[in-house]
Amino acid sequence: xxxxxxxxxxxxxxxxxxxxxxxxxxxxxxxxxxxxxxxxxxxxxxxxxxxxxxxxxxxxxxxxxxxxxxxxxxxxxxxxxxxxxxxxxxxxxxxxxxxxxxxxxxxxxxxxxxxxxxxxxxxxxxxxxxxxxxxxxxxxxxxxxxxxxxxxxxxxxxxxxxxxxxxxxxxxxxxxxxxxxxxxxxxxxxxxxxxxxxxxxxxxxxxxxxxxxxxxxxxxxxxxxxxxxxxxxxxxxxxxxxxxxxxxxxxxxxxxxxxxxxxxxxxxxxxxxxxxxxxxxxxxxxxxxxxxxxxxxxxxxxxxxxxxxxxxxxxxxxxxxxxxxxxxxxxxxxxxxxxxxxxxxxxxxxxxxxxxxxxxxxxxxxxxxxxxxxxxxxxxxxxxxxxx
Numbered sequence: 001x002x003x004x005x006x007x008x009x010x011x012x013x014x015x016x017x018x019x020x021x022x023x024x025x026x027x028x029x030x031x032x033x034x035x036x037x038x039x040x041x042x043x044x045x046x047x048x049x050x051x052x053x054x055x056x057x058x059x060x061x062x063x064x065x066x067x068x069x070x071x072x073x074x075x076x077x078x079x080x081x082x083x084x085x086x087x088x089x090x091x092x093x094x095x096x097x098x099x100x101x102x103x104x105x106x107x108x109x110x111x112x113x114x115x116x117x118x119x120x121x122x123x124x125x126x127x128x129x130x131x132x133x134x135x136x137x138x139x140x141x142x143x144x145x146x147x148x149x150x151x152x153x154x155x156x157x158x159x160x161x162x163x164x165x166x167x168x169x170x171x172x173x174x175x176x177x178x179x180x181x182x183x184x185x186x187x188x189x190x191x192x193x194x195x196x197x198x199x200x201x202x203x204x205x206x207x208x209x210x211x212x213x214x215x216x217x218x219x220x221x222x223x224x225x226x227x228x229x230x231x232x233x234x235x236x237x238x239x240x241x242x243x244x245x246x247x248x249x250x251x252x253x254x255x256x257x258x259x260x261x262x263x264x265x266x267x268x269x270x271x272x273x274x275x276x277x278x279x280x281x282x283x284x285x286x287x288x289x290x291x292x293x294x295x296x297x298x299x300x301x302x303x304x305x306x307x308x309x310x311x312x313x314x315x316x317x318x319x320x321x322x323x324x325x326x327x328x329x330x331x332x333x334x335x336x337x338x339x340x341x342x343x344x345x346x347x348x349x350x351x352x353x354x355x356x357x358x359x360x361x362x363x364x365x366x367x368x369x370x371x372x373x374x375x376x377x378x379x380x381x382x383x384x385x386x387x388x
Contacts, residue, residue, distance in 0.1 A: 018127050022119040026168075030175060030227075031115070032196025035189055039115065042108050050101065053109050058101055107188050114178060117171035124164035169224070176200065176223035180209075198227045203258050206241075206280050207233050216284035229287060236286035240310070241279060244318055246335030249328065253279060271327040278317040285310030 028036045046053050101109065152160070180200040183190040193199055200209055200223065207213040210226035213233075219225040242250050256272045289306035321328065321337050332338050 015123065018123045019119050022122045022126070026122045026172075027115055027119050030118075030172065030196065030198045032193055032198070034195045035192035038189075038192055039108070039112060043112055046105065046109060046112070053112055055113075058106075058109055104188070107182070107186070111175075111178060111189065114171055114175045118168060118175060121164045121168035121171060125161050125168055172224050173222055176210075176227070180223070197230070198223075202230060202233075204254060205230070205233055206237060206254060206257060206276065206283055208258065212280075213284075216280050217288060229291070232287050232290045233283065236283055236290065240286050240314065241283060243336075244314060245279075245321060245337060248333075249321070249331050249335045249337075252328075252331035268327050268329065271324045275317065275320060275324075275328075278313065278320055282310050282313035282317055285313055 023036075031039065043053065046058075051057050176198065179189060179193050182188055183193065183200060194201075202208050207216070207226075210219065210221070210223045213219060213226050213229070214221050219229070237250070245253075253272065253276055256269075257276050285306050289310060318337055321332065321335075322341060325332050325338060325341065
């Protein structure tokens with residue numbers, strides 16, 4: 001139990017069912033089935049090769065063995081001896097099999113350790129109640145305790161549950177940060193992880209990563225919050241943005257956002273960059289209006305304000321598109337805004353033509369009336385037959 005050195009479990013296999021449940025519910029969705037099954041195989045292989053994957057048996061390269069020795073010490077025994085007024089026992093000697101591993105394998109070991117933290121701490125936060133009671137054959141329920149320790153109070157148990165919950169949350173974010181860094185670097189796990197819903201990069205969205213979303217919507221930089229919002233982002237993007245600016249232009253904008261490293265600074269690029277910012281602002285407000293973690297007392301007011309802000313931002317983006325149709329190029333042709341402008345221009349052209357034709361008819365009628373007056377003023381003997 002390296003994750004909880006002060007705990008004493010004579011039969012740790014009793015926790016196995018709880019841990020397996022957390023693997024299925026909490027861990028596998030983050031990793032994706034492909035990466036999860038790969039790590040199961042790697043865990044079995046590494047344990048067979050090194051005996052275990054804890055810091056007591058495998059350490060990173062160039063780490064002092066003295067530091068590892070402190071980690072390996074039996075912390076519980078030392079604390080008990082100090083509490084009883086006895087000298088602290090020396091650290092346990094390092095095991096003979098304590099070895100360094102290649103950097104490539106060490107990456108897998110680090111990932112496995114983070115995964116273990118997630119499932120262990122989630123198990124403690126979710127099963128704190130079950131772990132503190134025992135069920136008897138007669139149907140009775142007792143509080144679990146030991147003869148050598150005082151039973152924990154309700155406050156102690158609640159604090160332990162909260163600590164485990166917070167540790168699990170940090171471990172989840174550490175996992176996503178680790179995999180995101182790997183995807184940007186060595187790509188040891190990218191091919192397998194990109195099959196998971198929690199894959200950090202969504203190239204079909206205006207908010208491709210948690211970092212980009214955090215610039216427009218306060219998610220505290222938490223990757224897990226971004227993962228939870230991906231479906232809302234996709235819904236709002238397809239429902240509100242696509243219907244207003246058209247799928248063709250939206251796709252062009254998203255592609256430009258994904259290839260921003262190729263930004264050249266031309267006028268067209270500047271227009272696209274500004275349009276991306278305007279659309280992201282609108283999208284962030286739409287997503288904010290769907291977030292479920294808003295407090296119940298402020299729920300209606302917050303959602304109403306977010307929708308109003310989103311509609312205003314969307315109108316601003318549409319006006320910007322209308323003002324910059326030529327710079328947006330072929331991508332804007334055939335979109336709802338383009339068609340609306342062309343329809344309006346055609347209508348204005350027809351109205352102008354109709355007005356011109358009306359003026360011509362009026363002018364012709366006026367000329368005809370003037371000619372009649374001219375000829376009818378002559379004596380009848382001098383008039384042409386049609387005016388007699």
